[in-house]
Amino acid sequence: MTEQLDRRADTTRLQILRAASRQFARKSYSLVSLDDILADAEVTKGAMYFHFRSKHALASAIIEHRAAAGRASVDQLLARKLSGLETLIDISYLVAVEDIGDESARAGLNLLESIGRTDGLQGDIHGQWVTAFAAIARKAIRDGDLIADRDSDGIARLLVSMYLGLRQTSNLAEPERFLRDLEKLWVLVLPGFVKPERIDYLNQFIKRRTAVAMKRATPL
C-alpha cells in the first residue's frame, strides 16, 4: 500500500519537475511564476508544496537532477574507453546536443547561472566538473596526446569556462551556429595543450563530431 502511494508521489514529483523544466528552459528564473508551473503540470498547489517548499527549492532540485543525469552520461562515455582527449571532446558535444534540445538540460544550466551563484550550488557543481575533467585530462597526458607539463586542473577549468562562456556568446536556438562556434573554440584552444603532431588528427575528429551533432541536435 505505502509502495503504491510512494509511486504516485514520485510520479507527481516528476510531473512537476518536467513542467518546471519546460518553463525554466524558455524563460529566465524571475519571469517564471509558480502558477505557470502549476497550470502546466496540472497539479494542485498543495501537491506542489508537499514536494517543494518554494520556487527556489524547485529550481535547486532541477539543477541537482540535471547534474546527476550529466554524471551518468559521462560515466557511460568513460565506459566506452576512448582516449582521454577524445572523451573530453565527446563530452562537450554531448552536453551541447542536450543543451540545445533537452528541456531538463537547458533548464538545469540556465538555473545554475541564475540562482546557483548565490547559494553555493554553482561552486559545487562546477567543482565536480573540473575534478572529473581534470582526471580525464590526466589520462590524456598518459595517452600522449597532451603536452606533459600542462596543468590538468587548469585545462579542466578552461574547458568548463569555455562551454559556459559559449552559452552566453552564441545562440542555443540556432544549433548549427552554436555547434560551429563550439568547433571553432576547440580548434583555437587545442594548440595550447595538445602535442603539435596530434593536432591535425584531432581537428578532423572535432569536425566529424560537429557533423554528427548537427544531425542529432533539434532545437527546443
Added chain:
Amino acid sequence: MVRQARSEATRSKIITSAVELFNEIGYPATGLGDIIDRAEMTKGALYYHFESKESLATAIIEEGSARLSEAFRSITSSSAPALETIIHGVFVVADLMSTDQIARSGMQLLRAFGEFNDAAARTYGGWTAEMTECTRQAIDEGDLRGDLDAQAVGETIVGSMLGAELLANATTAGADVLQYVAQTWKVLLPAIVSQESSSYFDEFLAREALRHSAETVAD
C-alpha cells in the same frame, strides 16, 4: 524471493564451474560428474537446471554472446560516426573475449557446435545483422565507399574478426588477439573506406591499436 535468488546463485555456480573445466581440459573431456564435483553440488541440483551437457553448453553460448553483444551495442549506440564505433566496438569485444571467461568459453563452444546448435546459428546471424546495419550507416555517412554491398561488408567484418580471434587462440592462447584484430583492420580498411576519409582512418586505427597495447602495459 529468497529461493529464487538461491536458485540463480546455484545456476551461475554451475556455469562458472563448467566454464573453468571447459577452459582447462576442453568440452569433450569434461563429464557432468566433474562439473558436479567442481561446483560442490548434488546431481539433482545440476539436473534441475540443465538436462544435459549440451544444454549447459547452450546456456554458456547464450550468456557469453549476450555479454559480447551488450559490449558492442554500448559502443555503437554512441553519438560517434558509425565506422568509428564499428572499429572501436570490435576492439572492445575482442578484448572482452580474451578477458571474460564466460565470453571466451562461449566463443569456443560456438565454434565447436557451429551448425549443429540453434543458439550458435542465432548468435552468428544476430552479429552479422547488426554489423550490416552499422555498415549501412557508415556508407550513408560517407566513410565507407558508396558502391559497397552493406551485407557483404558486414559479413566480411564479422568473419575476419572471428578468424583473427581463432588464429590468436590457436597460436598464442588468445594472448595477443588485439594485435591480430589491429592487423586485420589494417588490411581490410583500405579496401572499404572512402577516399576522403582514408587518411583519417589510418590515424584512427593507429591510435586505437596503440591505446590497446598501452593498456595492457599500464593496467
